[in-house]
Amino acid sequence: MSNEVLRIVPIGGVGEIGKNMTAIEYGDDIIVIDTGIMFPENDMLGIDYIIPDFQYLIERRDHVRAIVITHGHEDHTGAIPHVLQEINVPIYATPLTRGLIEVKLARRGMLQRAQLNTVNAGDNIKIGPFTVELFHVCHSIPDAVGLAIDTPAGLIVHSGDYKFDHTPVDGWATDYAKLAELSSRGVLALLADSTNADKAGWTPSERVIEPAFEQIFRDADGRVLVATFASLISRMQQVANAAEKMGRKMAFVGMSMRENAKMARKLGYLDIPDSLVVSVEQALKMSPGQVVLMCTGSQGEPASIMGRLATGRNRQFSVEQGDTIILSSHPIPGNEETVYRTINRLFERGAEVIYDPIAPVHVSGHASQEEMKLLIELVRPKYLIPVHGELRHLRQHRLLALEMGMKEENVLVTGNGQVIEFVDGNLRLGERIPGGYVFVDGSGVGDIVPSVMRDRERLSNDGVVIVSVVLDKFTGDPIHSPVIRTKGFVYEPEAQDLLEALERQVYEALGRNLNGSTERYLTDRLRGFIYNETQRRPMVFVNVQKA
């Protein structure tokens, strides 16, 4: 062992910790694990998505040697286009993960720029002082890996997103032998997925949903529509299996669903015979009892197929009486309201809608408590660093480790931006780096700062009142009536009294002839008047000009 410092840097802001991007640093060499995005919370108004603030890496771009991606989900791959613009280093990914990254980069016209390298579970990648060994883990997407990172300061194991599924859809179980072998080499620290740390027991195998699918496909007289994430490749396989068994043809609806399925079939991760697949156009011409439509929109996203079907805005086809719709997903926290509203709307349009817990049509892709304990038991790390989860999940993961006999000082619950250092085989806290999240809104990256967000919130709460006045520069009298416009404040046709009262307020205030401070005085006065009259606080803009 060297006595140089090994540093682990979880990059991001408040939210899931160590999830979207993590740096491993030794001397002048850095490798980056994953480059994902976060989805905005409900009060992040107008934001499309969020990327980790990786200024720390930009400042050290000459030290960054490689990016290693654990699997093909958006929260691990989505920020690649942004990172590539600043740090163009070799990217290592398994075949399916690479394929999905290619789809993403091609859409942005960035595929040529990227240095993509295919690796496989079991491979060792030598990067500077690091040897990164990839080991297979089960997750809700095939070809996911965890990482064993051998460093001069000790062996670090990163679980990636994982579950211990004994009967995975692709038949490829998590590599227990490798985990045990790593343990025999002595693991300095285990960074482990905490997503389901508050779920007792063992996450059910992906297989448990097949009987439910088969029964629904059998019982449905009409069409079956299955909505799930476009990246849930194993779910596509299960729908295909059930469709084949029940004599239905299958069509992929929605661009991301079609492209991902095409890539996964090309690479051999989806085993679906050509004879089973039809185009949407063909499916719509067939007898309803003979088709399954696999759609995007399990989170009720307004622009997705299911979101459009729920509100009658899908062009190619509509929900019909007799349709059976399966939502094969759980709402992402914060999306519950949207998902349930979508379900209600689909019912209103005449469909039967089936979702968990009505029937077991979805399982989590993440380990539950007993699996987390097994991972700790298999790897037997000196230090456990719970990652992938909100603080509440990390705290719960810590409790599990303490129950198993790990010592308090050997379990570290921390936050993004907190550098974790290892020297002489011991953990210590390093500096806190500035960081956080960067909002992406339209083509703007990072220009929505907190004050802009606060203004959006104020505008959203009570709207806006805009007053324009032109004064005669000699007499100070208004040349025209003041122009008063409102949006999101009151329903103007029924608020004429209030608008006229506002106009009187403007005239009275102008009568005071305040010169320089007229705009400010008028703004304050109107704000006060409006609050007294309505108990609301719209943003008030007054523009006074002289002519």
Added chain:
Amino acid sequence: MSNEVLRIVPIGGVGEIGKNMTAIEYGDDIIVIDTGIMFPENDMLGIDYIIPDFQYLIERRDHVRAIVITHGHEDHTGAIPHVLQEINVPIYATPLTRGLIEVKLARRGMLQRAQLNTVNAGDNIKIGPFTVELFHVCHSIPDAVGLAIDTPAGLIVHSGDYKFDHTPVDGWATDYAKLAELSSRGVLALLADSTNADKAGWTPSERVIEPAFEQIFRDADGRVLVATFASLISRMQQVANAAEKMGRKMAFVGMSMRENAKMARKLGYLDIPDSLVVSVEQALKMSPGQVVLMCTGSQGEPASIMGRLATGRNRQFSVEQGDTIILSSHPIPGNEETVYRTINRLFERGAEVIYDPIAPVHVSGHASQEEMKLLIELVRPKYLIPVHGELRHLRQHRLLALEMGMKEENVLVTGNGQVIEFVDGNLRLGERIPGGYVFVDGSGVGDIVPSVMRDRERLSNDGVVIVSVVLDKFTGDPIHSPVIRTKGFVYEPEAQDLLEALERQVYEALGRNLNGSTERYLTDRLRGFIYNETQRRPMVFVNVQKA
């Protein structure tokens, strides 16, 4: 039986059906069941709360004979102040329900106006052609009742919010005998709570949380803070029981918590000895291991005690290292994000936070599937009308009834505003009444119409750009530089290039000398320019005046 029409009118909009307010109408007589509010969904921007649109009742106010309230929760009582302003008729409620209504009306200075009548489970109230019999049901608040409404057209049973708790905290089980007796008289229609229609099995008794409370109270070295709804009176009793057993004193924090506890103790629904209760001031002076603070804010509401503690804004005291906080509640759908963020923040401040599913510290107050089936079995109605739930819950409730052998034509899933009629013992659909929900925002009731809400949403997504120009009335040239202001659109200090480009756009457009249509032309042009530059769509206001 008469051959006049009996009408049931669920009043409200899209959301929970038959929940907040229902009219029962026979000839010229109407009784109203419950007058509750709804809480706004995440995309109802700036709205304080929502009341059912009861225009239907206002138009028939001379026919309304009475309001009967089933229990003291906000979604059944919260709209009383609004209803009283239009329809001041006798209100019937059980003692605790009446007490909580008094607290609410007193705060608004409306207590004197209301005609409140105390009734008890087992009582019959004769109102016009109706005889309303109240029967006891268990729920998460004591003194809840269901209603058996005898009408000339047949017997209607309304479950109210209920669960079949065999070991309720107050020892008072649901009145099974009465349900069976009603069945023997022949029930035309059962309106039954569907809230948990997608939950298998039987809702656990309120009692199951007592061992968890006791263990947490015992294990905690420091203070224990319990957050729950201020109306969850039975939870207060359980906290008191555990506190007494574990040698802690108890304080109520937050006005609604204190007032409700005081009323419930006065009326004998809370059995808490004076020696157990201390003021907050006293509690803060005691040794931390000797106190329990019972607080509002289990939903993370920013203005509640727990919401303020999470963000360090509580005046009287703060969260300290060593505090144990129990959230004795489930997030209301749509509140998940806020609740989990609150939990994370409380952890950050050094507390241990315990919530379901970490420990069984909350159970639902509503029946699950097996209880729903038991209710149907006990009451054996000719018609089942699932109420209290979103459409998805009602549809699931319907499936349960069909599984039990009820016929499709005897189960009616419907929506608010759909009049249900009974003639000669048969159900038929009546008219659809106009209605929906009325938004309350500040002092305004109902003036936030959909177009105003859409404007708020647009404002919240991309902010606002305001441009003012004064033109010389003879030359058409601008007298000053255009004034351009933005809010919630970009961070102005870093968007000077964009703002200057906007100014150039204004000058170029004005060069075209479009006269009458200048404002419209300029608005469209700026919108297009802004979208091209930023991929955002702020609201654009242009004011052009001549002087």
